[in-house]
Amino acid sequence: MSGEERSYQAEGIVLGARALGEADRIVRFLTREHGKLDAVAKGARRPKSRIGGRLEPAGRVEMMLHRGRSLDVVVSVEERSRRWAALVEPERLAVASLALERVDVLCEPGEPVPEIFALLDATIEAIAKSEHPHRFIARFSLRLLDLLGSMPPADRCCLCGDPLEDRSWLDASEGGMLDSKCRRPHREEIALDPEDRINFAALGRERGAGAAVEARPQAAAAIEALIAHYCARPLRVSALPGYAFGSL
Numbered sequence: 001m002s003g004e005e006r007s008y009q010a011e012g013i014v015l016g017a018r019a020l021g022e023a024d025r026i027v028r029f030l031t032r033e034h035g036k037l038d039a040v041a042k043g044a045r046r047p048k049s050r051i052g053g054r055l056e057p058a059g060r061v062e063m064m065l066h067r068g069r070s071l072d073v074v075v076s077v078e079e080r081s082r083r084w085a086a087l088v089e090p091e092r093l094a095v096a097s098l099a100l101e102r103v104d105v106l107c108e109p110g111e112p113v114p115e116i117f118a119l120l121d122a123t124i125e126a127i128a129k130s131e132h133p134h135r136f137i138a139r140f141s142l143r144l145l146d147l148l149g150s151m152p153p154a155d156r157c158c159l160c161g162d163p164l165e166d167r168s169w170l171d172a173s174e175g176g177m178l179d180s181k182c183r184r185p186h187r188e189e190i191a192l193d194p195e196d197r198i199n200f201a202a203l204g205r206e207r208g209a210g211a212a213v214e215a216r217p218q219a220a221a222a223i224e225a226l227i228a229h230y231c232a233r234p235l236r237v238s239a240l241p242g243y244a245f246g247s248l
């Protein structure tokens with residue numbers, strides 16, 4: 001194998017990290033080119049490590065990696081966007097951690113989706129500047145589901161395909177909204193009125209005409225239920241695992 005094949009370049013956002021051995025870290029990135037990727041940052045836990053100092057959580061970096069036998073190794077890092085200083089504020093940190101964790105849980109390694117990279121990058125930038133970062137979570141989460149092909153339509157029943165008219169019900173276990181014919185009432189269903197569905201559709205739309213940022217309560221609840229379903233476990237701001245930031 002030539003030297004060129006053994007090393008490659010990638011642009012990544014740091015999703016999290018954990019300790020490896022005495023002084024190393026395994027850092028998890030979402031990369032534009034290769035999707036989710038774990039790589040070893042050698043000596044990154046040493047106080048004066050240049051590589052370690054540049055791999056801050058949620059930061060965007062340009063790096064050179066070397067193919068390793070099991071894990072690839074980060075050889076050099078250039079910072080493209082530092083957000084850590086702005087994110088060290090409890091609400092921003094909680095919301096940013098949630099965004100990073102949702103990408104980590106829902107994205108598969110080695111399956112690049114450049115639109116998800118761009119979505120995460122723009123969302124972290126917005127959170128770092130916002131006094132009310134919670135407002136970004138509903139839209140971010142639904143856009144993420146859309147880019148992964150899991151956003152349900154807001155205008156027809158996901159079982160029979162009939163157009164939705166008055167009230168409908170989000171049933172996360174069915175992956176979408178149900179009309180009164182198909183609905184099987186249970187505690188987890190979320191009732192959506194026509195205005196809630198319009199808001200839901202607008203939250204999932206790409207930036208531009210008709211896109212919304214502000215979520216109505218029922219639309220936000222519907223998105224959270226879908227996320228919990230696809231993550232196969234509930235994810236809550238108050239119950240964040242230490243993974244994303246704990247060991248950095």
Ligand SMILES: [Zn+2]
Pocket residue numbers: 157158159160161162178179181182183
């Ligand atoms: Zn139906």
